[in-house]
Amino acid sequence: MNNKEFSNKVMNASKWSLFTEISAKLIGPISLIVLARFLTPDDFGVVTIATMVISFTQIFMNSGLHKALIQTEEVEHKIEDIASVTFWANIGLSICIFLVIFFIADPLSSILNEPRTANVIKVLAFQIILSALGLVQTALFQRELKFEKLFWVRIVTVVAPTVLSIPLAIYGMGYWAIVGGQIFGSLANTIVLWFITKWKPSLFFDYKIFKKLFSFGYLSIIEGIVGWLIIWLDVLIIGIYFSTNEIGLYRTASSFVNSVMLLLVSPIVPVLYSSLSRIQNNDDMFKNYFLQAQKLVFFISVTLGVIFLLFGELIGNIIYGSNWEGIGWIISILGIAYGFKALSSLNGEAYRAKGKPGINASIMLINLIIYIPAYIFAGKLGLLNFVVAKAILMNFPQPIWHFYFSNKIFNVGFKDVFRNIKFIFLSGTIITFLIIVYYYFFDGFSLFRNTFIFPILFLLYLICLLPEKKFIINTVHFIKKTFLKNKQKLG
Numbered sequence: 001m002n003n004k005e006f007s008n009k010v011m012n013a014s015k016w017s018l019f020t021e022i023s024a025k026l027i028g029p030i031s032l033i034v035l036a037r038f039l040t041p042d043d044f045g046v047v048t049i050a051t052m053v054i055s056f057t058q059i060f061m062n063s064g065l066h067k068a069l070i071q072t073e074e075v076e077h078k079i080e081d082i083a084s085v086t087f088w089a090n091i092g093l094s095i096c097i098f099l100v101i102f103f104i105a106d107p108l109s110s111i112l113n114e115p116r117t118a119n120v121i122k123v124l125a126f127q128i129i130l131s132a133l134g135l136v137q138t139a140l141f142q143r144e145l146k147f148e149k150l151f152w153v154r155i156v157t158v159v160a161p162t163v164l165s166i167p168l169a170i171y172g173m174g175y176w177a178i179v180g181g182q183i184f185g186s187l188a189n190t191i192v193l194w195f196i197t198k199w200k201p202s203l204f205f206d207y208k209i210f211k212k213l214f215s216f217g218y219l220s221i222i223e224g225i226v227g228w229l230i231i232w233l234d235v236l237i238i239g240i241y242f243s244t245n246e247i248g249l250y251r252t253a254s255s256f257v258n259s260v261m262l263l264l265v266s267p268i269v270p271v272l273y274s275s276l277s278r279i280q281n282n283d284d285m286f287k288n289y290f291l292q293a294q295k296l297v298f299f300i301s302v303t304l305g306v307i308f309l310l311f312g313e314l315i316g317n318i319i320y321g322s323n324w325e326g327i328g329w330i331i332s333i334l335g336i337a338y339g340f341k342a343l344s345s346l347n348g349e350a351y352r353a354k355g356k357p358g359i360n361a362s363i364m365l366i367n368l369i370i371y372i373p374a375y376i377f378a379g380k381l382g383l384l385n386f387v388v389a390k391a392i393l394m395n396f397p398q399p400i401w402h403f404y405f406s407n408k409i410f411n412v413g414f415k416d417v418f419r420n421i422k423f424i425f426l427s428g429t430i431i432t433f434l435i436i437v438y439y440y441f442f443d444g445f446s447l448f449r450n451t452f453i454f455p456i457l458f459l460l461y462l463i464c465l466l467p468e469k470k471f472i473i474n475t476v477h478f479i480k481k482t483f484l485k486n487k488q489k490l491g
Contacts, residue, residue, distance in 0.1 A: 029259040031162040036252065036320045038169035039177065041327070045244030046175045048251045049112055050120040051182075052232045052239070057097045057128055059224040079143075080199060085209045087136045087201040094132035101125040112239050116175075123179055130186040134193040136201070156192050161185035226364050233371055234390055241379035241386075250383065253316075253330035257308060261338050264300050265345070276353035286410055290350050291420045296475060298342050298421050299468075302428040305339020306461050308332055309435055310454040330387055336432055337391035343421070344402040354409050363401045370397070427464035431457055 036044070102122050109118035138153070165181030173180070234254075238247055279285045308315070312332030320327055348360035371393055378389035407413035418425070434457060465472060 029256060031158070031165070032252070032255070033319050034162070035165055035169055035178065036324060038166070039174065040245070040323050041248030041252065042243075042245045043175035043178065043248065044252050045246070045248030046114065046116050046120060047178045048235060048247050049114055049117045049239055049244070050124050050179075052235050053101070053108065053117075053121050054124045054127060055232065056225075056228055057101055057125075058131060059228055060093060060097060079140075080202070081204055081206065082209055082213070083136050083140060083199060084201045084204045085206055086139070086213060088205050089210055089213070090132040090135055091129075094129045098125050098128050101128070114239070114244055116244075120175065120179055124182060126183060127186045130183075130190050134190040137193040137197040137199065140197065140199055153189060153192050153196070157185050157189040160188035226361060226368070229368055230364055230371075233368070234375060234386075237375040237379045238383070238386060242383055246383050249324065249327050250330060250387065252320075252324075253327050254334055256319075257331055257334045257338055261301060261304060261342075264304070265297050265342065276350055280353050280355070283411060286350075286353075287412055287416075290346070290410065290412060291416065294343070294346055294417070295420050295424070295471070297346060299424050299472070299475065301342030301345075302339040302424055303461075305336040306428055306431050306458065308335020308339070309432065310458055329384075333387050333391050336428070337394045339428060340425075341394045341398075343395075343417070343425075344399050347402045347406055350406065350410060356409055359405050359409070363398065363405070366401060367393075367398055423465060423467045427461050430464060431461045434460075 102125055105118045105121040105125075108121065109115050161178075161181030161184055163181075164184045165177045168177035168180050171177075235247065235251060238250060242250075276286060276289065279289065309332050312330075312335055313328030316324060316328030316331055351359045374389060374393055375386070378386045403414045403417065406417075438453070
């Protein structure tokens with residue numbers, strides 16, 4: 001394959017990968033919103049605890065051998081033989097993990113103070129085996145850059161749970177409606193992968209191949225464990241101190257805010273990484289391009305954060321209904337927190353583009369050391385204080401480490417960043433401060449007052465951004481142009 005053919009293949013893969021992610025991030029949250037109309041926060045809380053346990057075990061499946069298969073080249077062995085070794089290793093590992101989870105589910109549910117999760121964990125554990133049956137097929141498609149096939153697999157995986165969950169929820173099955181949907185989704189994913197894949201496993205296993213694959217995969221597993229702790233540590237802590245109802249409110253609000261943020265920001269990340277990788281040796285271009293991308297992502301995220309902050313209560317009432325009382329203020333607090341967190345969200349891609357992937361992992365470990373005692377302390381003070389603590393920890397002291405390393409590695413220091421985003425930062429900060437003052441002055445929010453005051457505050461936010469008028473106009477044109485271009489390609 002020549003360079004032109006390879007470039008065309010990469011572009012086609014990128015198009016389908018982007019389309020897949022956007023479609024999945026739209027369908028998934030919409031399905032959960034529909035389910036929330038028929039289920040309670042308590043139902044979601046029970047499943048959240050069980051999902052947390054299962055997701056930890058899947059680190060060992062999703063971060064290891066199949067990623068090594070994607071990277072491995074055919075030298076001593078054919079790719080079909082390497083794939084068979086990977087497949088049987090995954091099956092053996094999945095069965096061992098399934099048995100362990102099945103037998104520790106009861107004592108684990110006691111530790112987590114929720115006996116109902118025991119049976120849910122046992123049933124969801126079947127996902128581990130179902131996942132192992134399709135990992136190699138997925139890896140082979142990724143290896144060959146056949147993302148158009150994975151698009152349809154992903155769509156089936158996202159849609160299938162909804163097809164079963166919503167009727168079960170309407171029928172009154174409670175949290176088992178979510179569980180049934182998840183199992184059905186995993187089963188559909190596996191069936192479709194086996195149906196569309198030409199490769200089938202042979203009765204072949206070679207220990208030398210396995211050892212080579214494992215030497216690559218175990219590093220991914222370590223990184224996956226750290227990532228799991230970052231994602232689930234807050235749920236683990238509130239699982240000890242709060243009820244399943246509060247867990248359901250917190251986790252659903254967090255997932256909703258994160259999904260909306262990622263929907264608009266995630267398409268930028270792979271493009272940023274590829275672009276920075278190409279200019280990694282040109283320091284001036286690298287710095288300028290990074291600052292432009294950082295400003296774009298920060299503007300989008302903070303604007304969304306301000307919208308969540310001002311209208312979170314309204315959003316919660318409209319989307320989730322009366323059964324979800326309290327979700328609105330969680331959306332408000334986490335919304336603005338995720339908005340400001342975007343200031344350092346692109347640094348990890350820049351470190352990797354410069355050939356320094358370990359820096360982001362080191363910062364994550366430092367943050368964990370701070371998060372654990374802070375979460376435990378905040379958990380004793382009630383859900384509101386916990387959410388506020390979470391919002392603060394998301395934005396401090398993490399940027400300090402990033403300012404240090406970005407200045408050291410690609411010469412982007414605090415002054416460069418602040419000069420670049422100062423009006424956006426100050427606009428968001430002013431509105432946040434006014435909301436805090438308003439909350440304490442009126443001793444909480446009133447929907448009647450908010451209807452008049454909050455639109456005025458959002459208008460004030462836009463007025464504060466007037467010095468960035470040219471940037472905002474260019475950003476709108478860029479998004480519109482990109483959307484139309486992708487629409488024409490996909491058409």
